Amino acid sequence: MLTLKRSPLPAFSKVAMPFDFDATRYRKWIELSRLNHPKVSVMSFNLLSQHYVWKQVFGYLDQRYLDWRYRLPLINETIAQFSCDIMCFQELESQLYSCQWQKHFPLKNYALYYIRKPNPAYWGDKPVEHMDGVGIFVNQNRFDVVSHREIIFRDYILQHKLRFDFTQDLSERVVLRNTVGLLLKLRDKLSNKVLYVTNTHLYWLPKYNDVKLLQTKLLLNELKRFIAKDNEDAAHANIVMCGDFNSTPDSLVYNYLKGKPIDVCHSKEFKDYDYGRLFDGEKCSDEIKSSVHVAPAYAALLEENTSETLDFTSFTRSLTAVLDHIWFSTDNLQVCKVLGKVDPDYSGKALGFPDKQFPSDHIPLVAELSYQ
Template identity: 30%
Template sequence: MFTRRFIPVVQSTKQNIGKYIRRDARFTLLTYNMLSPSYMWPQVYTYVAEPYKNWSYRHRLLERELLNTFKADIMCLQEMTARDYEDYWHDSIGVDVNYGSKFISKTPPKYWKKPVKDMDGVSIFYNLAKFDFISSSGIYLNQLLNVFNERELKYLYNKRVTLTDGASNVIGEDSLLDVLKGKNQVCLFVSLKHKETGTIFVVLNTHLYWKYDEVKLTQCMIIMRELSKIIKQLLPGDVKGQGKVKILFTGDLNSTRDSLVVNFLQGQIVSHGDLNLINPMRPYLDRCVYDDIPKDYFVHTCYSGKLKGIFDYVWYHDSDFSLTKILTGNEVSDELLASNQLGLPNENHPSDHIPLLTEFKIL
């Protein structure tokens, strides 16, 4: 097995001008798509040996990674089922290792035949030795279309989306508005106070829909507009004090680095038909971890057979945080190549994603 390296990130002198590091302000943050057992589809994971598809086997590896190997101060997890959260992670992490946690489950789609508790969602765990809990909220992205004005809603209604099946065959079309209404993605917001420095964080965790760039972009816009409301609630009437709130936006965005979603988050004016969309949270989010590391540190973060790419992100502002360490991912590609394997999971990796583990300092 090739060993991933948790190595220091060298910041340029230019990046550090005018910054200072607060004492004892170091913390670790992880984002990780766990691969729900409900999504271990036989037609997709044909390359995975049967023992490594087994949920009990994969769960033991996940426990070892999250609770022993990494044990990050903030853990943002996707594709965790409601059953698994309630029956294992909530109690195990909350009692045994002094973590608080929040979770939101997606609503079951029409095709769902399994128990509701087997539906997945996203969770955030936080180390109570380092953080005080302030508040949390979870949103259902298909229920927040009221963040758009009348002109925007008209565009969403008129915009047509070409629909495809899992094999990318065209099966019809629908309005972007109706497609958005039919998707069940969620986002979780947790506000924390860093004990040593008194810094207030808002940590976001989401898992965007896996296809249709227009859908992912619109879902991301909903999240950013809702985040703007949350910041105003944390700092009512304190315009000058808004710099006290720092944002960490994490998750599986199902978007490559040249995608509409990433361009939007980077502050580019994204032409969305008749609309020019600008990220309202650009003053709080101006970069992701891949902007601060050499390109050869990662080949992919998702190794799902034919579907491979960098889909997992941590976003922040470089005046708020300095990325000091990161767990490199290129070793996983080398490992698969050496063993002639097509993708994950396998004997050593419990998910088709790899965990994105980072260390930051508060500036």
């Protein structure tokens, strides 16, 4: 495992990163299966942009550990210690990507792909460099990047108006969101297999769970088109989907990705809204069901009530919940191990994150997958 030399913080910083920092100190690996096939390590990590550390949300925490001069070295060291083959980041600020990581990412020989979110209407005259986006960083010692695709959901809808019924709810609830997605096609140098990876950060407000489901459907549709471009079938492709889905395990999005039919006519999330009878070129029925067969890498820690059950991926006073997920295609991949929950003895004494040990309000999810 690669560990980089730490760069000291500026002299005027209040607190230095702990010299003995260990990203797994309060978490342990959970082994789920043993396969001797080539394994792929994957991380999904919402970084908490430095420009979203608002006093009204994080003012109750120790402000020393909210300082970007403290948090960024911890983020860099966390990345270096895990050294995953595929790293998916959300809330990756444009300025961090373009001014620092493009030239000085903590790991060597990684291919970096990034898409910045468009500025929302409320952004005003704030610097565009402060807007965040999502990135997929790939270890080039392990993978060749064959192609990539970006999607800005609102732009896709506006550019393909004939594929949608332009109802008022579609215009005001879906099109106004600045959500983006990133898709990569990789070729594994060890196995010569093709792997498709997606990353996204769905809209955050709980009262927009209908929008999150529609955004997820758009992402899956784009993934299927991306795969079909090479005359491949998404039902049999090697797929990894990462992101901050802002969706708990009892949500529409989670159940939809698991393959459960979703009744969009009678579910409480949709009953007050009208999205017409045509969505992305498909005639809408009362139920929608995903045609991509994926499962959550953390299913054993989410769907079974044990001492290892994952109690949160985001930890603040206002919201403590599992919102981040890593999904994988079940036909040809298997999860071998995952990085488990934060030790309750530690989190039980914490007011929330970020803190001295965890540099974001989200914890990184890390999974090791194997081809079957």
